[in-house]
Amino acid sequence: MTVQKAADKSDEGSVWEVSARHFRRWRTGEHDALDELVRSLTPILWQVVRSYRLDRDQAEDVVQTTWLTLVRRHESIAEPQAVGAWLMTTARREAWRVAKLAERQAPMDDEILTARLPHHPGVDTEVIAADESDQLWHSVHKLSPRCQRLLRIIAFDDRPDYTSLAESLGMPIGSIGPTRGRCLAKLKDLLAAEGSSTHV
Template identity: 50%
Template sequence: MSDAPPTSRADGVPTTWDAAASAHARWANGERQALDELVRVLTPVLWHTVRSYGLSAEAAQDVLQNAWLCLVRDPGQVRDSQAVTGWMMTTARRLAWRSTRTREIPVDELAPTAPVQLPTPEDAAIAGFEARRLWQAVSSLNARCQRLLRIIAFADRPDYAAFSAATGTPIGSIGPTRRRCLDKLRSLLEGASA
């Protein structure tokens, strides 16, 4: 494993995948706090990967906890720190898939839940309406679009090569597919507001 600092894009900002690889390498070499950084960096991407399987917030939390436990209980499973993101995404997807086979999820639990602090009840009502409208439109897209948009939308600096390796999607089709999915989502949202 390498202790090299994370590589970065042309603008000098490390990608999520590079930051995760760096944190994993430091953790594997005994730096305990690096695991906290690894969890902080990867959890948003993993959260949306798991939620794309239609799990409730509670079930998604359980799946994520189990995915992290898989890594922590047997850290030797990931020998190359550059592979940690793909390994975690694959593990989370498999656990999510298993979880969906045993649960029926009510439709109102499909939208991601996140604590939102808004200054007024009116603002909260408007934000809630807009969020429901958005996630209803997202849920009407096909499963491939839902997964792609959830993962790409919530990564700070999406790394298409790592995403391609983790999901089996050809790298050349990620951008065009994302564009088609966003166009369809925009059309659904504009049609709902007309």
Template identity: 40%
Template sequence: MSAVVWATVVRPRGTRVDRAWAGRVEQSEVGDTVRRAAAGDKAAWDAIVESFSGLVWSIATSYRLGQADAAEVVQTTWLRLVENLDRLREPERLGGWLATTAGREALRLLRLRGREIVTDDEGRFDDAPSALPNPEETALGAERKRQMRRAFAKLPERCRRLLHLVIVVSPPYAEVAAALEMPIGSIGPTRARCLDRLRKLLDADGGSGSAVGC
């Protein structure tokens, strides 16, 4: 990779960015753009950052990190890309690489924070019920979560990644398509099939598949 150092600007969440990523880098051109950036083409690097910043930010903030920690995850993810730009085995799958790296960095930071959930939005707790759930309700809730985790773990990896992106992270479909290298039009039907499989796995485990949202 070129010795030129490129500074990635950390864009605070909520700052408006152009989500029409295909206007900067066509999906069919991602691999070539990565190779040009690795060769020292700053315009190619800028196009990558502009095209995938929304996806990286969406992944970072999906872990309920505070603003400063989410910004650190984003910055570290871009740093990892700079370090590996000329070593990516499949540069055309850059979206998936960035999504995976951002998720790993978020989990690493959570471990460093002692698994403490950090948030800048203290108001999110204002609507919490004043009365604590009784022990039976707590036990039932814990069991439902365990059943959901077991069922989710049995899904194919592609289903797990898709549901995590679409339901938990919830970026624009263009960014999901970029991360998973799939046509935008197939995201909805694939999501429905994955949810149906999850319902069946829950039913087989004695849980309630009807609890899985559509």
């Protein structure tokens, strides 16, 4: 798990590049390259799909559907470079479709909250780190659902396709950029307020 995280971090800038290489190799007949593509992008697809407030079963289904669609429709991707963007767009569209269909929103928050419940006090540095991540957690959850979704998507997919993103967020394309800026500014305000809350 730790190894996985470290790899995610160091690859963050180049995961799209790596994916394009796997995709190119798969298309030229290297079967194993598809497995590598799945391994490198599934964690990101998971995060993007979960931002649509699907429960875990539904999210798994959407991720699978996305990959099945890739295997069946990959001829439509002209540039191997575009495979990452294509997968993210397909996943967001499918997540949005399922979310509208199901209109069930409740379970997610509880699951995540439960997962975060045990807090073990450790040495000082760990306590400080936990405080900071708690502050971020609380501040993020004070944002509007739309801001939360937008920031989670952008945190994992730094250049999303704005057309499909706008569609699935129910806002005009032109307002994505400004909204993104406003959401980040709001989050920074909330974090600053959390930081100074001990003085109140």
